[in-house]
Amino acid sequence: MSAVLNLVRRGYYADSVALMRVSRGVAGLAGVEAASLMIGSPSNLALLRESQLLAADSASAKPDDLVIAVRAKSAAAARAALVEAGRLLEARPARAEGGFPRSRGFAAAAAALPEANLALISVPGAFATAEARRALESGLHVMMFSDNVPVADEVALKRLALAKGLLMMGPDCGTSIIGGAPLAFANAVPRGDVGIISASGTGLQEVSSLLARAGRGVSQAIGVGGRDLKDAVGGLMSLAALDALDADPATRHIVIISKPPSAKVATKLLARVGRSRKPVTVCLLGARGAKLPRNAGFASTLLAAAERAAGKRIRAVRNTPVAARKGWIRGLFCGGTLCAEAQLVLQEAGLEVVSNAPVPGARESGGKAPGHVLLDLGDDKYTQGRPHPMIDPELRNQMLAEALADPRIGVVLLDVVIGYGAHADPAGLVAAEMRRARRSGVLVVASVTGTEDDPQVYRRQVASLREAGLLVAGSNAEAAEAAAASPAPTSATRSARRAGR
């Protein structure tokens, strides 16, 4: 037998829409068969009667009263529903914390934030050019996360941006920090006086994170996209970014990070660096022999670049590697530039390096080759049909398990990149994999790129790795140094050639 309960609130008005919403909420409660909140007009009372929701208490309800009517499986359920109805009536719909307008169509989205000054574009590459052009034409700076954009489009977009005095960061720009706000894959870095121009996403992350952990900060970090310093693009945006940082009063030191540019672009870039009134640190990983202007200094690693910009030593007291079995070094990197930096460090230590993304002097080969193989797992070959390993490190963990079980391998070298956009707990995944693996005697060396203020928290990530038995270095360069210092297999040839300086 159903229980019908009514409650009349005298002189209570609420919009009928609000009442219908509460009605729906109450009708969905356990044990409730039907529920309705209505103003007590004769027609509404008739409607309630027809729906077998009217109880005797409501006979006297007037049009300026609210009738809360429920029919439930039991009297207890009906009473509970009346209480809940009262609660729902008082609850005001709240705008979700951190909410933002969503629109379809550029015009509507722009209208929803008329003061917008930057477009962050992450649509498929085939459509990205049109979106960027429209954003630039609308007076917005652009950061383009999208890749697979034809280089001709990149040049056209950057020229359009320059003509309009705007920044065109990207395509394939994963990281920037503008006005203190980390964009896309970036770390929570305090504001400071170091301005960064980077053609490398993880390079920018490593340098800005090292600065942050050394108590320094970043004024602006401008990603320009991986191809900006190639001949086809000619450094268009790096040069514009130099202009912007030169003019920026908050920037007192400029760091430029890239893979080695062509000689022609390098000449143009360094000439522009020479005209800057600010000290500049040039970190062109793997470049040699360039003549630098007086206000500039060269950094051979990301760590050296951060130290030079900070004006102090960041490097920790040298780690003593734990005893390891003899064997090859296997590097498994999520960050392409971290992979390059590690190759350079191993070369510097006199080791011959193999990589799918070789720096000058390294041999190009895939993962199965013998020797010290350092793999960039963000390479297209590994990201076909799966997310980038910074977002989903599953592939890297598989390869870690294989390396731990491979008797030829003595050292595994890893990067753990945290920050916005990255996996919620990459160190935890590595640690879990280490616990699953049989204790094989392989030395696993890692570093964490990130800061204490990142969502994953630097300290926690490091602790998680150490608990799992990893050797955690203070930077990617130091991790590579530790790997290089461990005993190599007897069959490994020590290169007589000293790389670099």
Add this chain to the structure above:
Amino acid sequence: MPAKSPAALFASAPRVLNIGLEGFATELAARGVAVSQLDWRPPAGGNPELADLLARLARHGKRIGKANAEGLRRMLAAEPVLLDVVPAGKAMPGLKDRVLLHSGPPVTWQRMCGPMQGAIAGAIVFEGWAKDLIAAAKLAASGGVKFHPNHHFGAVGPMTGITTRSMPVMVVENRAKGAGNRAYCMINEGLGKVMRFGANDASVLERIGWLRDEFGPALGAALRAMGGLELSPLIARGLAMGDEMHQRNVACSALVLRALAPHLAKSCRSQEAAARAFAFIGGNEQFFLNIGMAMGKSVMDPVRDIEACSLVAAMCRNGTDFGVRVSGTGDRWFIAPVEMPQGMYFPGYSERDANPDMGDSTIMETVGLGAFAMAAAPAVAGFVGAGSASDAVAFTRAMAGITIARNAKWAIPSLDMEGVPAGIDVRLVVESGVQPAINTGIAHRKPGIGQVGAGIARAPLGCFEQGLVAFAATLGVLT
């Protein structure tokens, strides 16, 4: 927009238009960065032919822009005045014996939805063309009466929109220079069991009889005595008082009653008749809807048939099909099946009872009111979802993405007096895939029952895609 240099960007925090991955917007917003998310989709729903058509149509951008500016000028220049109430047959000479006008684009009896058939049966009995509802349905099915859309007679009607010669219609004249056109709409019957929702019992016909014999003539006389009622300023006030004029007409209905009262008091035959008239208007929060609809029709009719104009001149639905007219393609209807409204239901009813979307009341959205003016009426936003005022704002802003201008005459206080979005451009609808939203009542799918809820409907994209193809063809741009 603010100064555009990198220095300006550095000096202030970035305010981000995020085009693509929503995760970026979520993280930015969580860190307090102002962000607007563009839920990106490939243009024209990824349809390469339509995307290509839009791209090629860009060659005629200037010409279309000029034609659209003229269409918009006519819309914004309109001066609608509620003049009179007269029998429909007198207002529309073409509305002869045994002719029924219905809402939406043309439709045959066989394809009509239940409420439409129910209302028609009721109207046939009301006109005395058949003795009862069963005989009326037989007459209608056998071709004994003719059906035409209201739109073909300068008229509009809510929901079923049934109009016959002896029903009283309100007359709105557009007094703008060069216009002078008139539009008509039945008097709103009130809530509950009413013909516009397909109800047709004796009480329904009795009420229409009273409108014809007592209320309509008194209202007409009152309007004549006051020299007509200017509607555009009245709507401006209504927007400031929380109406969007489709789902919510509380303020406008009250404003009309206030203006009418001294004249209506005199024009009614007796104190009792006056009491009935006042009670009728005062008891019907949607009384203004039908006035607003005639107003909308009078504003939009001058926008019809302008060469190279891509503005939408009419949107309407008959419970079976949705119809759209584009200015540059004249009086052609572009038709697609109506969609189901998403809404809230009166107790005892659910989606299962709902009739598909119906009525000429979409003329309100066509002029920029209704769902387009949702930001003015946060109380209506509950139909959208969470029901917060910011949701209402988002609705209006989204609709602004498919219109070419704002109507400064009709300003929304909560948007710093920005005007309602005006001038739906068929190109923008197809490119963005944003379907015009419509605030609507929901009828029971069976005839004779009436309203069972209210909610939001969407204009089907198919109408606009066909309209775009036909429009492009008028400019020599072929698929």
